[in-house]
Each structure stands twice: as structure tokens, then as C-alpha cells.
Amino acid sequence: MPTEGQKFKEVNIAWHNLMNRIHDNPAALEVMKIEELGSILKKANTKLETVQKGLNDYLESKRSLFPRFYFLSNEELLEILSETKDPKRVQPHLKKCFEGIASLKFDEELKIHGMYSIEGEYVEFTRIIDPVASKGQVEDWLLQVEDVMLKSVRDKIEKSYHDYTKTPREKWVISW
Numbered sequence: 001m002p003t004e005g006q007k008f009k010e011v012n013i014a015w016h017n018l019m020n021r022i023h024d025n026p027a028a029l030e031v032m033k034i035e036e037l038g039s040i041l042k043k044a045n046t047k048l049e050t051v052q053k054g055l056n057d058y059l060e061s062k063r064s065l066f067p068r069f070y071f072l073s074n075e076e077l078l079e080i081l082s083e084t085k086d087p088k089r090v091q092p093h094l095k096k097c098f099e100g101i102a103s104l105k106f107d108e109e110l111k112i113h114g115m116y117s118i119e120g121e122y123v124e125f126t127r128i129i130d131p132v133a134s135k136g137q138v139e140d141w142l143l144q145v146e147d148v149m150l151k152s153v154r155d156k157i158e159k160s161y162h163d164y165t166k167t168p169r170e171k172w173v174i175s176w
Helices: 002-024 028-032 037-065 067-071 074-082 087-097 138-164 169-175
Strands: 103-106 112-116 122-129
Touching: 002 037, 037 067, 037 074, 037 138, 067 087, 067 138, 074 087, 087 103, 087 138, 112 138, 122 138, 138 169
Parallel strands: none
Antiparallel strands: 103 112, 112 122
16 A cells, blocks of 8 residues: 555645646646646546555455455445544444444443444453454454354353243343
């Protein structure tokens, strides 16, 4: 991404320089007299295509690491990846990545303890996830969420199954 960022800066500078020149004399006939106007715009377009391809390749690499990212648009995925220092910023996009998760329960240290469904049901995770330990790699800690989610639900189902024979059905249904 550093190469694409540099190319984008170059295009941005060239665009601003061109717009400043046009702003000084916006008459169409005068604008057409700007030397190499066509080549400036063609070069900028070529660089922008390279930037777009690099960005798409980057997003595809992130999607290959965490396939649930395929449920997100490029804009949503970029928003998630750009906010790596605050894991809570992923919350609005969880519903698209995980059908049953509406939100995650974070503590003050940004560690994840469990998940909430859309209906407000809470399932505590069998282990705590530390997104900060992933050092900005959102896909790493989301893979951990996926793994712990499955293990936690399996654990709750097993515990409820064993409790079924020991507890009257009316109490069992309410408690589980």
C-alpha cells in the first residue's frame, strides 16, 4: 500500500496544481491552451487505475485471510481496516460478517468477553480475546472470535444437555 499511497499523492498534487491554474482563468478557451492538459490527465488516470488495482489486491488479500469479509463492501472493509486501533469500530459491521452476533462485549482494556444476539441474548466466551495483541490485524482477532464463538455455543449446548436430566423441564427451558 505505500506505493499506491505515494502514487495517489502525486495525482492529488497534480490535480490541485491543475485546478489552481484553472481557477485563475476559468474560461474554457484559456483552459484548453494549458500545455499538456491531455497528457497530465491521462497520466493521472493511469496512476489512479494502478492505485485502484493495488487497493483491490490489498482488500482481496484481507478477504482471503478472513472470508467473512466477502460479505462487506469495499468501503465497509476499508472503514474496518482503517480503524485498527479501536476494535469497537467493527461493531456496526458484525451483523454482516456473523449472522447471529449483534455486538461484542468489551471491557475497559478492549478485551472481548462475549457476544450479544440481536434479541439481546448474551453468550460468554470460553476464553477472553485480546484484539490489541493482534497489533492492528483485524482479521486475526475476528478469526479468534469465530473460533471462540463456535466453542462457546458448543460448550453451552453440552452443559444444557447434561443439565436436562437433572433439572425439571420448566426450569431448564428458562435457565438455558
